[in-house]
Every structure is written in C-alpha cells, then in structure tokens.
Amino acid sequence: MTGTANHGHSLPLTDTEILRIRNDFPILEQLVNEQPLVYLDSGATSQNPLSVMEAEQEYYEQRNSAVHRGAHTLAVAATDVFEDARSTVAAFIGADDNELVWTQNATAGLNLIAYSFGNASVGKVCDAAKKFAVGPGDEVLVTEMEHHANLIPWQELCRRTGATLRFIPIYDDGTLDMAAAATLITERTKVLAFTHVSNVTGVINPVAELVALAHAVGALVVLDACQSAPHLPLDVKALDVDFAVFSGHKMLAPTGIGGVYGRAALLDAMPPFLTGGSMITTVTMEEAGYLPAPQRFEAGTQPISQAAALAAACNYLSETGMARIHAWEAELGKRLVKGLEGIEGIRVLGPPAGVPRAGLAAFEVAGVHAHDVGQFLDAAGIAVRVGHHCAQPLHRRLGLNSSTRASTYLYNTTAEVDAFLAAVAGVRAYFGVEGASL
C-alpha cells in the first residue's frame, strides 16, 4: 500500500534513540504548569528540530532574495535554495521535481485543486483542460471521515458547477464501508477525494483499492496526505494517485508551507487557480499565457525560507527513517488504545486495539466534556487536542460533537504515553462523574 524505497528498514525506533532525537527539539524541554511538557498534539502541529530552524535562519542570513527573477548573485543563490528544496521534498514523497507545487498548507492545496477544477468547468477552456470539468450529472465523491479541508472545497465546487457531492459512509469502528464505495464509484464519478489517514480515528484507508475503483471509471483521485506524509513512507507514484496534498507544519517544518503533488501531464493541462506574477509567459492587455507546472500554480512571491526549512525537515525524517518512525508510532498508537480501553468510562473512537492505526487516539470520557478533559490534562503538563478536530460530520456519525485526541510523533516516548494514560485515569474522579456511563 505504501512505497518503502529508500526509507530504511522497519524496526521501530528505540527509547535510547528517542532521547537523542529529543535533544534536537528544544521546545520539548520545558515545564508546563510546573510539570514536564508531554506534547501529544503533533496531529495538529508538530515541533521543529534545530536543523529546520537553522535552515530557515541560514537562508535569511546568507541568501535571502527574490527567486526566479533578477540576475544578481543572491537571486541565483535564493533560486537554488528554493528549487533544491523542491527536489528534496518531491523525492521525499516519490514525485518528480516538476510535480510538486508549493502552497501555504494542505488546505490551500485542496482549494487549489478544487478551484482549478472549477476554472476548467466554466467559461471558455481549452480541450486539454476539459478532463477536469465537472457539471450537472457529474459526481464528486468524498468520505464521511474527511477533515473539513477535504470536504468544504468540494461542497463549494459542486455549488458553483451544479455537480453532485456524495460521500462514502464509515462503519461504527471508523473504517470505510468499502462495499458502499464499490457501489458509489460509478461512471458519473469525476473526482474521488479522500484522506490517507484519518486525523480522528487513525484509520489508514485502503488507497490501492480506492484508486483502482476510481481509475476504472476514469475518475481523478485526490489524496489528503496530511496525516500520512509526516508519519509513514509515502510514495505517491506507487499509490498511483493523481493528486496529493500535505502540510509542512505537521512534518517538523514551520507554518506557511505545504505542497500539492500532481501527475506532470495533469498539472500542465490544468487551468491555474491564483494568477499574477511569476506564473506567466507572454502578457498583453487582453490575455496571458501560462508557464508549465509547477510555476503555473505559484503566482506571486513564494514561501522560500519555509521551503528550505521543509526540505531540512524531510532530510531529518529520511535520515531517521520513515519506516522506522511509522513502526514506532504504530507501537505508541497500540499502547494508547490498549491503555485507554483499560480505563473505565473511556470510549476510543476508531478501530479497537489490535487493528492497525496511526499513532493517535481520540476518545470520549463518559460524563466529562472534551474541553474539560483537555484542561485537566494541561494542568498536568500534557498537551492534547480537544473539540471536533475539524471533522464535524465524522463526530456526528459517531454520536458526538467533540472528543479528546492524543497524537504522537517520532519524539514521543512510551513514558510520555504512560504519563498521559495515568492522568486520563484520574479525569472522572476529579469531575465527580464515576457513576456516568457512555
């Protein structure tokens, strides 16, 4: 399901290695509310290692300039940094250099794709762009587990074009109803957009099966790799998806940088979304010609230092080994679920212990609202996410409007997971709800 080339062998990281890794993340060495910080919110945003911060600083100290314009030495150096970063990040996800478009984050990436499809759907478009057009009678298919970022852009695309939005339901354990998927993916389906890994349940979707179903009917596949690119060996070519998006800040890089992968032939044929400087060939007062991808989607000044930082983050991850990181987080995820299931009054969302999941767990505490759970844990120095995690429909489907989520990364130790579990075990007594049931 996932490509593993050049990502190292798959023994999990060891606690000794984790302690060494933690030295690279100064932010983790602090007290929060007089307790050692236990950071279990990397699913929302991850921390940056020193090498990433140094890459950004080095760029500003030595090379800062405009890229792809100007002939002076710094401009050339900055352009080299920017394009080298593209090569590094593209290779990290198994793409070619010209198949990676910089965006602000995954949300911006999904909007780029949906708006470009929209631009292909209205007005006069060239023949090559028609493959992206949707309209009345066509269907855009998502899943019930999507993050709002992979739902609302498609709602808007359908609203603008008259296409119909449909969704593949999930089972009670959070896994995708593949029988329904097989029925819902039809000749009418023009786009199938789904997440690789759920940010709430940790479910890892069967990408190969979904891609096969979609491609059999000629639909374009858009993969939200936000929760997979940081955590497992990702090879977009091996997965055979048409588009994929990810966010840098979830994979050890700063905010403000992310990427869209698209097959070269598709990106070069797709109408642009944002237009303006740096993405054009000839411009007259009446019209403009556009550069090939990726520049055609990169109007205006780009996030250059952030790109350099993201490349440094990818190097850090590759050197540690994505397969090993994935194996480590799978262990932490198993420990989280097993531990939570052993605490009375806790319901873990998603598959039970023993079923593969990402290194995260969202859960409900009987009688205690997620916001209160999060506050209680914060007092113990433990940072978790509370709320709907930008997945309201998924929560509604599971009979909730919020949950608490602990999400791990390569710098988390088993001791931290255990500290979290010990704290969660005290939540219901603190709020005086031992009698409440789920």
Added chain:
Amino acid sequence: MSALDSLYQQIILEESKTRRGGDLRDDQLDGQHLPANVGQCHQLNPVCGDEITLRIETAEDEVSGIHWAGDGCSISMASASILSDMVVGLNRAEVAALIANFREVMRSRGKLVADEEILGDAAALSGVSKFPARVKCAMLAWVAAEDALNQTR
C-alpha cells in the same frame, strides 16, 4: 488552591450537572413565531462545539422566565445554570448591568476580583478569567441571554 481547582470549584461542577433552566424542549429550538415578549438566541462556539439555545420571557420590563438547551463543557453548562438562577425578576437595566459586570470580570485575565454582592454564584466563575481559552465557554449563555432579551419588547 491550584489554578485548576480555582477553575473547577465545587459549585461549578455541581451546577454543570444541575443545569437549572435547561428545560427548553426540542420542538422549541427553531424559535419561530415567538410572541413579542419572548426572545431566543442560538450561540455556538465553533472551536469546541459548545452550543446553547436560550429563550427569555419578559413580563412588563422584567425577565419572567429563562429556558435553554445546550451541550458543552462544564464551564459553559454551569454558567448557563447559574445565570438562569439569577435573572428571573430582574428588569432590563439590571440584566444589562449584570452581564456587563460579568463580561468585564471574564475579560480581565484574572486581574479583577468578582464582587459576590453583584455576581452572586457567578463569582465562582471568576477563575475562568485566568484561562483565556475558556472565557468564551463561560460567556456563551450570557451572550445568548443578552441577544434574546434585546429581541423582546
């Protein structure tokens, strides 16, 4: 008292379960076709999903009834319960002054000490002001009440 204990005082934990005034029926949620002396407001905190629909009934210039339905954290539910116990019998000006005082304390980042003479049981919520992320939870019902009351004539 730890900061956490000052946030979750016993009275707050109790009020969050008592939910005084929390008897608005499902068939009243849409708030359509209300008489002129009744106002209703729905408030949602999209960050955490806390939600309340609150109805205020007036007679002459006074609040004669308050009913709500809601789902949220203990702070938001306790705050709605405490508010419900306080406003019946107050006139518009008194309710407005009460809400203004509560809002000022909530926004003070822990600098203002709540005056129990004015805020009564709601003074127990003053610990919330030290937790900026929770101020919206405490204010939810009060903002709804303010809007609902403004709709009445």
